[in-house]
Structures are given as structure tokens and as C-alpha cells.
Amino acid sequence: MTYQVAVLGAGSFGTALAIHLARRGASVRLWGRDAAQMAEIQQQRENARYLPDCPLPAKLLADADLAAAVADSDDLLLATPSHALRGMLSTLQPLLKAGQGLAIACKGLEPDSGKLIHEVVADVLGAAHPFSVISGPTFAKELGLGLPTAVTIASDDRHYAEKFAHLLHGDGFRAYWSEDLPGVEIGGAAKNVMAIGVGIADGLGLGANTRAALITRGLAEMMRLAEALGGKAETLMGLSGMGDLVLTCTDNQSRNRRMGLLLAQNKSVAEASAEIRQVVEGVKAAPEVLRVAQRLGVEMPITTAVAAVLTGRISAVEAVAQLAKRPAKAELT
Ligand SMILES: NC(=O)C1=CN([C@@H]2O[C@H](COP(=O)(O)OP(=O)(O)OC[C@H]3O[C@@H](n4cnc5c(N)ncnc54)[C@H](OP(=O)(O)O)[C@@H]3O)[C@@H](O)[C@H]2O)C=CC1
Ligand SMILES: O=C(CO)COP(=O)(O)O
DSSP states (O other): OOOEEEEEOOSHHHHHHHHHHHHTTOEEEEEOSOHHHHHHHHHHTSBTTTBTTOOOOTTEEEESOHHHHHHTOSEEEEOSOGGGHHHHHHHHTTTOOTTOEEEEOOOSOOTTTOOOHHHHHHHHHTTSSOEEEEESSOOHHHHHTTOOEEEEEEOSSHHHHHHHHHHHOBTTEEEEEESOHHHHHHHHHHHHHHHHHHHHHHHTTOHHHHHHHHHHHHHHHHHHHHHHTTOOGGGGGSIIIIIHHHHHHHOTTOHHHHHHHHHHTTOOHHHHHHHHOSOOHHHHHHHHHHHHHHHHTOOOHHHHHHHHHHTTSSOHHHHHHHHHTSOOOOSOO
């Protein structure tokens, strides 16, 4: 029987993942919360609002019936923004079938609690359902167009990570697995904060040297935090760390980088968000990454500066000056 999967969240990434899974031969239901929008996607065979020019394969059904999507599926793939994760899981909990698994493609921490994705899953679902986290350098548009990409799939349950990797792997999509959930989750959340920082620096015209320094020192911050959370520093050297950090910091497809570029033009976060019109995870992630770092006594100067700009406490120019004033130190500490 054909493998059936429901992709929950019909934004740019959910739509791209649904298209890829359908191309791979799965029978896919793409769920979104707006019934009118979903009917239009189903009829036009394209998600014009979030992923234009990427036609939906025949094996993809788009609609707004969550109960049917869950009932018809072997596994679920959740691709809503991370601020919606707890609400989505709570809605899903009574609908889930025994042993039904979830893959989660959010990149961020829970607002206000600073919890990692696997901690929110444990709070809501306990250990009743296998789950994995998908992360890595993957712009939705390139995936939707069928261009090559590579991701990391992390789970405490190695077999479940491998299962999802095999489902996604192929047709130009490479999937690697990992058992380091905190390492992979911190990579996905913190790289968005760094991309805002690099966007600010590039927007202020600080040059290629500054960009490379911010990416490298940003990676050092991410490694320190991941280790303090029980993750492995070397995970941050992989696709979900350095891979995604470099992608997001250097290409204008990144909404987080574009946020930084707009902040450098003295636009407010609200003005920049209205211009971007899609989720910019780093805005909510910055204070949460900082909260976790402070709780664990981890120094994260770039994250601190980005969070201060986002809350309007200092300007982009002042943030750069603040970072430049830091004393000299040994590189590997
Ligand atoms: N886009 C990309 O290239 C990549 C994104 N990701 C991650 O995927 C996640 C989703 O991002 P992305 O698809 O890009 O976001 P988009 O901004 O493209 O779309 C967000 C989608 O989520 C829906 N949504 C928002 N809030 C809720 C909610 N409370 N309940 C249910 N649905 C909701 C929106 O619906 P509505 O239209 O009704 O508001 C919309 O369909 C993020 O964590 C992101 O970091 C990961 C890798 C790549
Ligand atoms: O996570 C992404 C690519 O891997 C998308 O980055 P942005 O959210 O900054 O667009």
C-alpha cells in the first residue's frame, strides 16, 4: 500500500516538503488552517501565496480537514512556525493514532519558556509517539523547484530518524540522521539570530571580513550553547549547524538575513516584518536563546547584541560599536 503522510502547515516549507514527498511517491495530504486558502491551493495546484511557481504533484491533496489528515496518515510532518508548536501538538494529541510518529521541521525555541522542540513534545505528548526533528540548509523555494538539498534528521529513537531519512532521501534530496536533538535544535534556532546579525552588518556596509567573522564567532556561540545543553559541539559543524548558518547568513532568500538588512535601514521590526510577509523565526528566537544562555552561564555576545536591536534598546550602529569594544581574547575558549 502507498505510504501516506500528512504535512501540517501550508506555508512555504510545508508546501515544499509536501511536494517533495509526493514526488518521492508518497500519498500526501497538505493541511493548512485557512479553509479558503487551502481550497484555492487545491484548485489551482499551486500555493501562490507562499511558494509560487512550484506545481503540486497529482498525489498531493491540499485541504483544511485536520482530523482526516491525521486519520489517513502513517506519519505526520509538522511545518508550522515554532510559536505554534505547543498549540498544534495539543490539538493533535487527541487525534493521534497509537504509535503514530511525527517529524517536526520548526526552527526555533518556544516563546517565553525558551524550551527546545523536544522539550515541548515531551510536555504535550510524553513519550507516546516517536518523533524526529528535520533541520539543515534548505530554502523552501529551491526544494520546491527540485534543486538538490541536504538535511539532518535527529531523534532519540535512531530507527525513527533513519525511517524518515529514507522517506525523504532521493530525487536530489540527501538526508543524514543524528541522535543529537539539542545540538540539531540549537543549530536551527540560533542560526536565525546570527543571520539577522549578519544582515545588519551587511546592511551597514561593514564588508566581507565582518561577515566572515560574525559567521565564525556565531558558530562558536552556538557550539558553546549546544554543549551546555548536553549536545555535541561537532553536531554544530554539520548541516544543521554550520551548513544552515552559512546558507542563511549569506543568501538573500533568507528572511532572517533580510530582516537584518531592513533593520540596518532604520526600519522597525514591525515595518520589516510587514515587508517580508513570512515568518522570521530569529525575532522570537533571539530573546529565548539569550534566556537559555544566561540561565546556563554561556556567553553569547552576538546574540546579546541582536536581541538588544530587536527590542529597540540599541540601534544597529550601537550594536556594532558594542561588539567592537569587546576586549581581545584567546580564540578557542
Ligand atoms: N521557508 C524555509 O525555507 C524554511 C523554513 N523552515 C522552518 O519551517 C517553519 C515554518 O516556516 P515557513 O513555512 O517558512 O513559514 P511561512 O511564513 O512560509 O508560513 C507559515 C505557515 O504557518 C501557518 N501558521 C502560522 N501560525 C499558525 C498556527 N498558529 N497554527 C497553524 N498554522 C499556522 C501560516 O498560516 P496562515 O497563512 O494562515 O498565517 C502559514 O501557512 C519555521 O519554523 C521555519 O524556520 C525550515 C527550513 C526552511
Ligand atoms: O531555515 C531556512 C533555510 O534552511 C530558511 O531561513 P529563513 O527562515 O531565514 O528564510
